[in-house]
Amino acid sequence: MDTTPQQSPARPPRPPRAPLADGLRFAFGTLTALPVRVRRWDRAAAHTGMLCAPLPGLLVGACAAALGGLLLLLDGGPPLAAVATVAVPAALTRGLHLDGLADTADGLGSGKPAEDALRIMKQSDIGPFGVITLLFALLAQIAAVAGLYAEDWAHGAVAAAVAGAVARCALTLAARATVPAARPEGLGAAVAGAVPVRSAVLAAVAVTAGCAALGSVFGPSGAIRHALAAVAALGAAELLLRHCRRRFGGVTGDVFGGLAETAAGTALVVLALG
Template identity: 40%
Template sequence: MRLAVGTLTVVPSGDVTPVTRARAGWAMALAPVAALPVGLVVGAVAVAGHLFIAPALVTGTLAVGAAALATRAMHLDGLADTVDGLGAGWDRERALAVMRTGDVGPMGVTALVVVLLAQAVSVGALSTSVGGCLLAGLAVVLGRAACAGASVRGLPAARPDGLGALVASSVPPAVVAGWVVGAALLLALVGDLPGGPGPLAGPAGVLLGVLAVGWLLRRVLRVVGGVTGDTMGAAVEVATTVLLVALATGATS
């Protein structure tokens, strides 16, 4: 848990040594639990915007910005690098080289703009009720289950070094399935509270999120042959965005 918190958030957790493959796998499996502080920050900003009757888009923008600060924007960085790498062509070595650099190209910038805008608008739409604010925080927390999904057994690492090599194929499929089922049930229960989008929006978002992350991982495997740390960040942002959009759509329909 300390490794998961220290890796995925800005919350100090102390040094964890040695970082073994088993510990790294458990850290990915516990990613949603470690992300609870991030979800609380997003929910608190959304509630503040609701209480002070701030414009919905302003509330959503501040909440998404707070989430980026609480995670060092590491998942957004992974999203940009992954999209740039996938857009660099079908040459594996070139794609990996692009993903390794710290530069952000036009495709990465476009992905960041689309994802951040979709998240901000969705959180803003959910912030019209306290129940919606709770769902926004939950979506941010549960979207981190994509860390486990991108580390599930059977997915190889794209290169022999880095976070991807440490956690690739380290999480049992049963853990991933547990998070998927648990997320669907929890969002269905919370979504059915007064002011929520109903019991179906959450499970629908989970299903769409699984499909979106699965498509992303399939593309990454085809292009670079395995997962990297950037891949996991991209998976988190994709899953979180799909969840938020589904919940917001249900809340406004």
């Protein structure tokens, strides 16, 4: 009889973690155009930074809501306020997420093998699929925000904050350990697989709870409504992520941009329908 003590299987090594300050700099420096100096550009900073990604999204949403509120105060009307609210995230990201959405649409719409589709996405021009996707995505966001502002400023403002947070939370989920990079270079490769699956899921749960808390200013039904909007947004981004993994073999910086815009637009539309 073998009496040799059985050794428990070795636990996988924990991913390196950077200090919170470095993670915040990474998140704000890579996901916004704010003048933040990124001091570390390594896997540890990517791990902490992508976990912090919803925070710059929340700030971007708050800035968008502030400008929209100012225009409403000046009697600009809901449509003009909605245009400004949607324009702020584009300005604070230098349009990179919108560009990523367009490039992803061109790559997916080309119907070509992964290598050729990735080459199309890397080109500087935008094809017909990208133009059409951008047009309808922006129109849907503006129409949704205008409808929310027509109720009152608070509904539009909270929706803008929720959309900003869930858009970046979609990036946290896309950076989980089971999602590979499609290319060996670029932002996608820098952050792909940097976040453990459990941490990414906990971040999504925390963001959903935060959205419910924001929506609770409109009562219990508002909390449920905003939580459902967050779940729908992250679900839509996950569907796009799965499709991109099948088509491209992984994620790229353009795919990250497409995921963010998909999540933001879905959240706004769901809230407008509610």
